Amino acid sequence: MSGMKFNQINVKMQNSQLSEDEMDEPSATGKSGARASYLPAAWEDDTRMNALFTEFRARNANTAGYDNKMKFWVDVIDACVVGEDMVTFSAAELREKLQRKGKKPHCIPAVLEEMHRSKKFITMDQFFAASQESWVAWGFDSLVKKPFSFTTGLLFGSSSLDGDKTRYISLDLVKAKAADVVDRAQSGILPSSALDLATFNELFGDIVSGPALPVVLKHLQRTQQAVVTDLDNQEHATIKFLQRGSASSPRHKVDAKISEADRGVIAVRRSLKKMEDEAAAMHTKVEELDAEVRSLVRAGKKPVAIRVLKKKKLLEKALAQKDVVITNLGNMLFKLENSESDTKVFETYKAGLSALKKTQQDTSLEKIESIVDDIQEAVDIQNEIDEALRSPLRGSGDDVDEDELDRELKDLLEDDATGNLIAELESLKVADNEPIPAKPVTPAPAKRDSSQRGKTGFTQ
Template identity: 35%
Template sequence: MVPSNLGEEMSTKVTLPPEWEDDERMNFLFSDFKENRDVNTKDWDSKIDFWTSLILKICRSRGTVCFNLQELNKIFQRKGFVPLGLGTVIRCMARCGKIQRESEFAANVDCGWVSWGFGLLLVKPLKWTFSTLLGSSGVTLEESFVVIELVKEKAAELLGVYWSSPVANCSLLSFQELQTLSSHVCIDESTLCMALLQLQREKQVTVSLHEGEKIVKFSQPGQDRVSSVSDVDLGIYQLQRSERLLEVRVEALGLEAEKCKEEARVLLREGKKSQALRYLRSRKRVERKADGLNAQLENVKGILDRIANSETDKLVIQAYQAGVSALRLSLKDGTVEGAESLVDQIQELCDTQDEMNQTLAGGALNSTDADTDELEDELRSLLESSTLDRPSTLPEVPSHPLSPVRESGSICDDLLCALPLVPQSLFNITDEELDKELSRLTLADTCLQEKDCTAPVKRAESAQ
């Protein structure tokens, strides 16, 4: 872990790759590049890829989008040595479009960013200008470069933070308010400015100066590009700013009035009545001032509400206009006379259809009567033919059960003859015997009933 100064206020640590502890590997990576890449393209490209990925990784982990050669030398210092080929790496990254000089990045935006005075490097350094005139492509230590990939990510993140914030309904924001809102996204003012420049390129942000104050306007969700700052936007911004100032002032006066009240109570307990009265008078004066500011605040809020309602009314009117235009187009070829003529034609066609249906229904009924007579004649002929085909006599029903025909002398006949006769009554009991048994059971039941009736009488007599 090596401390980094990438960013003026950053003091966190950077995680370096595992090969950082390999002396042989790092000696190769710290060595300078050959003048001609064709001598050993593999070694050249491996060194370029290593330092390029490491620079991007460090910038992303630190949350910054800019770097310079001096800061990289401090970060990558190892055992008292610094990489000798970082200048070549930076030039290769610039040729590939991965980075761009901060001055060029800002100058390519179509706006007056130079007048902002953010402390950005908007003018090319004198050393770089002289080296360019002399044909040199060297990189100065303090020249700042912007990582294009990272600044695009930061710009998208900043736009998302604004859209999801409570101030998204405000058309304009001051630069100080935006700094506070995006403090967890942009670590410093330079990073915020680079993100705004990228959004300016993408037509998602417009920045302007109003009475010496930097104000920012973002595009709204669903819009392809941001609209220019209008007089209405400036008026709403002034009203919202006045509203915030009045709210702060009213809150401060409320605290002051409460403080006067407490002081008067303390002095009254101490018996200092005159001083307590003086604090009460101050409290009344502060409350009157607060009431006046409250009235002004209500007026400002009322105006803002009316403006918001006017925007809604404007949308409703536009919807009405679109509806009227669509209705007019749909009724362009239609008239009242044409509609009446069309209804008459429909009625005539309906009458004609009813007459045709009645005609067809009458023909169907006549044909049905003729068909019914023919069907009745055919039914009678079928009945007569079925009567003639029926046999006149039927064979007599046998009076005794039929038995299968068996061959004489078979084994089955011998077995049947050897079996005993089937009894004619159940268990060889005749009807007379059953009657006698029934009479005997009846007599037994009668005796039992008589005993049951006499037993209670005897028990009663014994009790007496």
């Protein structure tokens, strides 16, 4: 993870670099003045709270008073961190959260330093630098080569204990969120053990996101529950869980590295998502063109209506072809996700062979040949899919007659009042390869019997 550029995964910590006057965090009291549920009843006592909001005096001046005040704030901060789900935070952010009647507590930095000394909280520097030897082998060697203190200033401000800007981490929350992620991952929700960042966010975004994401991922990697790579590159960031399971199958360990097969699954998944987005945009465009054709038909603008109708038909054909590719990619992804490794396939065959020997002692050559034929059929199907994906898009070759289009557009006018416009529009056929004129071509006026004028609704 070169440089730890977490901004690529939406890790935005601007608040840590703002002054208290610039910050606009919602307070624990709330706009309505109601006290947050995690705050003690003493929060309503103006006299006591005014005293508690002041700076600490020397402990030797009043040991009991100092200790009581410290305990009060330790409990409040602990409750606030949990109640506000603050995996990572600074004194400035806590002062903003815990403001009361427009006043902010001045003693928060001193309390955080005490909680840090008692190992309740840990600084960001310490978290990312701790126990390097135990997790270098799990993919964080690039981070070890550049200690986190080198890069943390780029994202989180100063890395030293400078009061308001020092960033702390709640280890209890980190462990809790990591456990929730692992529990969900082992419930059978994973499409595959290796995920790209977008898929991870879709599956676990309600548990962890934003500034907490790299912290929780680091914990999962350090505890050997996941492998994480390339977090500085959103296109290539990969998270691989090292255990999988579901309600119907036992948990099993997976290869503790991101293989080419894993990257292949992720590449297909990304391609499928891109194709689906493109198809959705094309569908919207088809609907817009359909509405435009209807409007032009009603307005009697025949040449323009024909041109737009051709564009709509061509787009519909392209959309149908894209749907075929999407289906093929979906089938391929399903097969890849259900056959993640050669080892798993081998174990499946071995288990099947054992069961076959126990239940069918009279296995014959014909049965074996039948199995081989089934396997060959599956391979042939896959080859057909591959060939379809490699084939260029081709038009249907249908020709279109301008006179036929003219007649059908006239019929649309006659049937519009009866509500059959949609069905008639969908029945029109347009060739893929017919050029679309850049400008409308106005036909020369035709001599017609006066009794026939006005029937088509087009201006001659």
